[in-house]
Amino acid sequence: MNTHTQQQRVLVVGAGYSGLMAALRLSPHAHVTLLDPVGHLTERIRLHEVAAGRPESEVTHPLTARFLRHTRITHHTGLAVALDPVARTVTTDSGQVMPYDRLVYALGSTTRLPAAHHERLFTAETAPALHKRLLDGPGRLTVVGGGLTGVEMAAELAERHGGGWEVRLLTSDELAPSVSDKGRAHLRKSLRALGVRVEEGTRVDDPADVDADAVLWSASMAANTGLAVAAGLALNSHGRIDVDAARRSVSYPEIYVAGDAGGTQRMSCQAALPLGTRVAASIVSEGRGRGPVARPISYVLQCVSLGRHDGLVQSVRRDDSPRRLVITGRAAAFVKEQICASTVTSLTLAARRAGLHRSP
Ligand SMILES: Cc1cc2nc3c(=O)[nH]c(=O)nc-3n(C[C@H](O)[C@H](O)[C@H](O)COP(=O)(O)OP(=O)(O)OC[C@H]3O[C@@H](n4cnc5c(N)ncnc54)[C@H](O)[C@@H]3O)c2cc1C
Structure with missing residues (x-):
């Protein structure tokens, strides 16, 4: 282990897929503090299952007990409310000022809400409330947005609540523009x-x-860039933090951006996990005096669940454009479930590995 890297204070804000992976990978090599408002990882990729009635407890995992217990990571529960990139500090909602040498900005994304608020409006983030509303049915549910998340939502909810609820999906474009015609x-x-x-x-x-009793808004996702914008970090044309090839903010290179919050890659867990790993590797490399590492991610598949018994596995090129090969039906549902499960498994394995390096 290298003494330079050991001395680095790395603050990771956000314990989603990318932030947690970055923190675990960095744990043997630096003083890592993980700041997140809740004490658990939420499997965001299963929120459509929660909307359909799966208990939330099955898709949330306690950070300390499951991932951090045997590592050197300090977990701090709190919301990051201000970033000062000149002083290199993050301030939390309890007023604590947290200094860093390197910051990993991993605040992810949320559904981009329409300008007008409406009481019939639900999003992936309010999945438990939507489930409660559906139990009060029957009625008419409209899903707005025909991207992969909107498709998964509509299918899951129709399969589970189709007896009482009429489900409609409205989309401005063609359905799921990212998949092939066959898909x-x-x-x-x-x-x-x-x-x-x-x-x-x-x-x-x-x-x-x-015209519906409940509207599930899934039209697009917005990167969580509020802190970054207030701190003067440049955004790219996608409204996400502008980063260089090593995922460093172009404005402040000591700030790395993992996951949905920055770059131009498809907002996905599929990209967020490897980006957490890459950001960690780059910080370790820098700490060893070797400079940042730029390694682009490449794609293999797009996976869509269509309820619990059907799905679509779309093979893609490295740049995420669709190939001809697709798998459908039960086989695709099986593959998709294995992939979803593998996200938590890969974080658990990273946690075990971090635990092995606990002692200096
Ligand atoms: C219903 C649904 C299904 C999906 N299905 C798939 C799929 O099948 N495959 C796929 O690849 N992707 C899927 N996605 C997309 C995927 O979930 C996201 O792209 C992924 O979660 C992004 O990971 P992230 O680490 O960037 O951020 P997130 O997972 O969004 O995590 C962000 C973290 O930041 C924390 N945070 C936010 N604000 C603050 C703050 N101010 N201070 C401190 N912490 C803060 C949050 O609590 C959270 O822990 C799906 C998304 C949805 C909604």
């Missing part, structure tokens, strides 16, 4: 079989215009 044909067919009425080419700006 899209399967999505359309499966949604139809589940009773979902899909209306492509229908743009909605205001949920109040939607």
Whole structure:
């Protein structure tokens, strides 16, 4: 182990997929503090399952007991409310000022809400409330947004609540623009079989215009850049933090950005986990005096669940553009479930590895 890197204070803000992975990978090599408002990892990729009725407790994992217990990471529960990139500090909602040599900004993304708020409006982030509302049914549910998340939501909810609820999906574009024609044909067919009425080419700006008892808004995701913008970090044309090839902020190179918050990659767990690993490797390399490491991520698959018994596995090129090969049906549902489970497994393995290096 290198003494330079041991002396680095790395503050990781956000304990989602990318932040937690970065913290675990850095743990043997630096003084790592992990700042997150809640004491658990939420499997965001399963929030459509929660909306359909899966208990939230099954998709949340206590940070300390499951991942941090045997590592050298200091976990601090709190919300980052201010970033001072000149003084190199982050201030929490309890007023604590946390200094850093390197910051990993891993605040992820949330559903981009429409300008008008509406009481019938739900998002992935309010999945438990949506489930409660669906239990009060029957009624008409409209999912707005035909990207992969909107498709997964519509299918899951129709499969689980289809008896009482009429489910409709509205999307301004064609359904799931990122998959191949063959993949899209399967999505359309499966949604139809589940009773979902899909209306492509229908743009909605205001949920109040939607004739439904409940509206699930899934039109797009916005990177959590509030802290970064207030601190003067430059954003790119996607409204995410502008980063160099090593994922350092172009404004302040001691700030690394992991996951959805920065860059231009598809917002996904598939990218967030390896980005956490890459950011950690780059910080370790810098600490050893070797400079930052730039290693782009490459894609293999896009996976969509269509309820619990069907799915789509779309093979893609390294740049995420779709290839011809698709897997559908139960086999795809099985693959998708294995991939979802592997996210927590990979974090658990990283935690074990970090634990082995606990003693200096
Ligand atoms: C329903 C649904 C299904 C999805 N399915 C898939 C899928 O099948 N495959 C896939 O690859 N991707 C999927 N995604 C996308 C995936 O979940 C995200 O891209 C991924 O979670 C991004 O990881 P992240 O580490 O960047 O951020 P996140 O996982 O969003 O984590 C951000 C963390 O930051 C914390 N935080 C936020 N604000 C603050 C603050 N001020 N201070 C401190 N901490 C803060 C949060 O508590 C959270 O822990 C899905 C998303 C949704 C909503």
